Amino acid sequence: MEAFIFNLFIFVLASFVGFELITKVPPTLHTPLMSGANAISGITLIGALIIAGGPDSVYAQWIGFAAIIFATINVVGGFMVTDRMLEMFKKKEGEK
Amino acid sequence: PNLIQIFYLIATGFFIVGIKRLGSPATARSGNQLASLGMLIGVVVTLFDREIIAFEFIIAGMVIGAFIGIFAAKKVQMTAMPEMVAIFNGFGGGASALVAWGEFTRLDPSIFDTQGLVTTGLSILIGSITFTGSFIAFGKLKGFIGGGRIALPGQNYINLLLTAIALGLVGWFAVDPEYQLVFWLLFGLALLIGVLTVLPIGGADMPVVISLLNSYSGIAASMAGFVLGNNLLIISGALVGAAGLILTNIMCKAMNRTLINVLFGAFGGVSDAG
Numbered sequence: 390m391e392a393f394i395f396n397l398f399i400f401v402l403a404s405f406v407g408f409e410l411i412t413k414v415p416p417t418l419h420t421p422l423m424s425g426a427n428a429i430s431g432i433t434l435i436g437a438l439i440i441a442g443g444p445d446s447v448y449a450q451w452i453g454f455a456a457i458i459f460a461t462i463n464v465v466g467g468f469m470v471t472d473r474m475l476e477m478f479k480k481k482e483g484e485k
Numbered sequence: 486p487n488l489i490q491i492f493y494l495i496a497t498g499f500f501i502v503g504i505k506r507l508g509s510p511a512t513a514r515s516g517n518q519l520a521s522l523g524m525l526i527g528v529v530v531t532l533f534d535r536e537i538i539a540f541e542f543i544i545a546g547m548v549i550g551a552f553i554g555i556f557a558a559k560k561v562q563m564t565a566m567p568e569m570v571a572i573f574n575g576f577g578g579g580a581s582a583l584v585a586w587g588e589f590t591r592l593d594p595s596i597f598d599t600q601g602l603v604t605t606g607l608s609i610l611i612g613s614i615t616f617t618g619s620f621i622a623f624g625k626l627k628g629f630i631g632g633g634r635i636a637l638p639g640q641n642y643i644n645l646l647l648t649a650i651a652l653g654l655v656g657w658f659a660v661d662p663e664y665q666l667v668f669w670l671l672f673g674l675a676l677l678i679g680v681l682t683v684l685p686i687g688g689a690d691m692p693v694v695i696s697l698l699n700s701y702s703g704i705a706a707s708m709a710g711f712v713l714g715n716n717l718l719i720i721s722g723a724l725v726g727a728a729g730l731i732l733t734n735i736m737c738k739a740m741n742r743t744l745i746n747v748l749f750g751a752f753g754g755v756s757d758a759g
Binding site for chain 2: 392393396399400401403404405406407408410411412413414415416417418419420421422423424425426427428429430431432433434435436437438439440441442443444445446448449450451452453454455456457458459460461462463464465466467468469470471472473474475476477478
């Protein structure tokens, strides 16, 4: 119970930080921001590592294995497409 | 273990500064790079966790995932970015559901307390909705599925009812975790809700929906963090969940719509579609 309350505190406080982080975003940045935040939500990869690398059951390891594939696609692909989008903006500005 | 926590704290800082910088054109690219660095730190440090003893699944999974991710990210056309983000997001949400399922499977259900079971159920529910919802969003943008509004009469009521039932199943699961049927019903229903809630929404509103699903996948990751007792997951997931919600709202305003209007807009379209 103690740990749960502590985690709940962290969750609520982090949510407030998240709410405050984004104020005014120009429309051109909507998709890249969404994409970048999406890549961060691939953090669940860390949970997948713990499941797949755990000692307890082979069945769980296979589930973890699938989770790692999914989460890695999210993380690697997510950060890469975000970078590609933002790179394009830079070029556009340079052309002016 | 303490050292791991300190590195997790550093990664968290990178995520916060990264998201902040992504919100402004001049700093956006560096923000993305900072966030990816934070991710790298988190992953590498986790591999030193004493609980992790088997690496064959980890290495194989990461190689396969990275290969697919890089291939998809390189191949995608600039105009097809929103649907690419949707797919990635779907995989992230699916991964969170799998993490909760895996943790539940590998441990004896009797050692879970009520909070652990509720968060397991929520992680599976939200993660699965994100998974199928994102794929429907992808299909709509790609034109595989009709871009218009596909809805049964009273679709919104059906969706609300199904969501209420799903939440009830989470509660049932928390009370009686060893009853397998409830677990599978919850999983199946969540996947179905993802399909049914996104299907009625018109193609033009898809970016807003993807942004909302992105917020969901953050919350799913956060719930998975509760299940595992992992700070980094809880914090990063909550950050994305909250920031994603704000961004969704901003995107709605840019289109002169409200979120309620986007999500339940099919009310007006029912007669056309039916």
